[in-house]
Amino acid sequence: MNNEYELGKWYPWNGNTCPFTPNTQVRYLLRDGYRNTMLVKEMGPWEWKNSHNEWGNIVAFKIVKWGKE
Secondary structure (H helix, E strand, O other): OOOOOOEOOOEEOOOOOOOOOOOOEEEEEEOOOOEEEEEHHHOOHHHOOOOOOOOOOEEEEEEEEOOOO
16 A cells, blocks of 8 residues: 555656556556546556646646556
């Protein structure tokens, strides 16, 4: 568990390596407005990094359920 983040609270994201274990479930918002909930291990690593594209970067997220390491 990452103690920097509270369960259920939205956080802005500016791009970097994903800070969570693969089994953590997150709700995320992409730059184009698309929202989804999924396990980190099911997401592409490009979504967490800021690749400066028009649509595919995470701009905010919240933890839905902490995953075990």
